[in-house]
Amino acid sequence: MAEEEKRTSSSQEAEVRKGPWTMEEDLILINYIASHGEGVWNTLAKSAGLKRTGKSCRLRWLNYLRPDVRRGNITPEEQLLIMELHSRWGNRWSKIARQLPGRTDNEIKNYWRTRIQKKAKQGDSFEYQNQTMTDDASTSHSNGMEECSSSQLNYQMQPNMDNSDAFGAPSYNTDSSESFWNIDEFWSMNPLNGAGD
DNA sequence: AATCCTGCCAACCGCGAAGCG
DNA sequence: GCGCTTCGCGGTTGGCAGGAT
Numbered sequence: 079m080a081e082e083e084k085r086t087s088s089s090q091e092a093e094v095r096k097g098p099w100t101m102e103e104d105l106i107l108i109n110y111i112a113s114h115g116e117g118v119w120n121t122l123a124k125s126a127g128l129k130r131t132g133k134s135c136r137l138r139w140l141n142y143l144r145p146d147v148r149r150g151n152i153t154p155e156e157q158l159l160i161m162e163l164h165s166r167w168g169n170r171w172s173k174i175a176r177q178l179p180g181r182t183d184n185e186i187k188n189y190w191r192t193r194i195q196k197k198a199k200q201g202d203s204f205e206y207q208n209q210t211m212t213d214d215a216s217t218s219h220s221n222g223m224e225e226c227s228s229s230q231l232n233y234q235m236q237p238n239m240d241n242s243d244a245f246g247a248p249s250y251n252t253d254s255s256e257s258f259w260n261i262d263e264f265w266s267m268n269p270l271n272g273a274g275d
Numbered sequence: 276a277a278t279c280c281t282g283c284c285a286a287c288c289g290c291g292a293a294g295c296g
Numbered sequence: 297g298c299g300c301t302t303c304g305c306g307g308t309t310g311g312c313a314g315g316a317t
Contacts, residue, residue, distance in 0.1 A: 096287070098311090120302065132302075137286070140304095149284095172305060183305075184285080191307095192283055 095129040099138055103128060107135055108143055141182045148180035152189055160186055161194060 095103075110126035116139065119132030128135060141147070152160075156178055163174045171183035171190075178186065 098285075118302080131287095133288090133304095134286075136303075141285075169306065187306075188284060 094131055096134075099142075103130065104138070104143060107139060111139060111143075137184075141184045146180050147182060149185065152181075156181070157189075157194070160190065164190065164194075 106126050106128055110122060110128075114122070114125075116122075119136045121132070123130050123132045123135045126135075130138075142149075159178060160174060163177055167173055169187075171187045175181050175183040175186050
């Protein structure tokens with residue numbers, strides 16, 4: 079990928095990175111937000127030295143890096159609530175997400191599209207509700223991350239923690255020049271609690 | 276054992292709304 | 297009041313993993 083960037087490095091826009099986030103980028107973003115807080119994403123992206131759009135930073139933070147994000151293992155109760163709220167509000171995912179603490183609009187949207195909507199088509203009626211309730215309770219294993227919900231994290235923002243080295247080394251893939259990793263492992267280390275000590 | 280298919284999730288894109296000078 | 301910039305939302309896509317054949 080470095081080659082493509084070199085080729086087009088003549089313009090600033092060529093500096094913009096796309097695709098999966100690396101561990102280094104995540105750390106930079108987490109550190110920066112810990113120090114300065116959220117907001118003004120474009121400025122944040124530049125100030126933090128990230129070659130990402132503000133949009134991309136915001137999405138990454140809200141859907142993945144935020145410590146209170148719960149991922150995977152949507153409970154039958156949550157599913158019922160999603161269906162109820164969707165029937166009331168339609169595809170207002172962000173609105174629905176606000177009623178489900180820790181859930182993101184993106185996750186709910188994905189969940190709806192891949193599971194509920196599909197089964198709705200199959201059943202073609204609200205009878206699918208009971209089906210999906212029982213079905214999902216037994217098939218949620220498909221998500222390998224459900225066991226390590228971020229809700230278990232004891233997280234606190236600590237200003238001025240700018241030493242990413244203090245985080246140690248979560249297990250991430252080093253097969254390529256990129257470093258992909260699992261955020262749940264990262265947060266499970268409580269990096270912001272005592273990372274600066 | 277190899278290939279194909281399906282499901283799931285992370286991320287990007289486009290558009291409209293809101294805020295600001 | 298107007299134009300520009302930024303933010304937030306919803307839709308869509310690409311890639312990976314696991315299962316089926």
